[in-house]
Amino acid sequence: MQCRTNCGACCIAPSISVSLPALPLGKAAGERCPHLDALHRCSLFGQPQRPATCAGFAAEHEVCGDSRAQALTIIATLEVATQS
Template sequence: MDCRMGCGACCIAPSISSPIPGMPNGKKAGERCVQLDENNLCRLFGDPRRPRVCSSFDATHDVCGDNREQALILLTRLEQATGDA
């Protein structure tokens, strides 16, 4: 599965504990990453400063569902089940 252009759910729903440019302490679950632009595209895509957790994320149907709304729900549930949300 390819990422949906303009989705950005993976840049909002999960917490990220590693530093992100502009967010030295990472981000909390549900917090919008500062690197997510107004079109919900990552400003760091392809940039070596992009956190490893972000670059290693693979879009799959079980995590991303059929649309952005489902992706936000599924990723939030996964975060709640496994993270510190």
């Protein structure tokens, strides 16, 4: 599956515990990554500063669903289910 245009759910819904440029302490779940542009695209895509956590994400129907709204819900649900 290819990333959906104008989505960005994977950059909003999950928490990220690794340091990111502009977010040295990572980001909380539900917090929009400051590296998302106005069209919900990663401004670090293809750049060496892009964290491996982000680069390793692959869009899959089970995670992304059929719409941006579904992706936000699914990823948020997975976030809660995997909290320790």
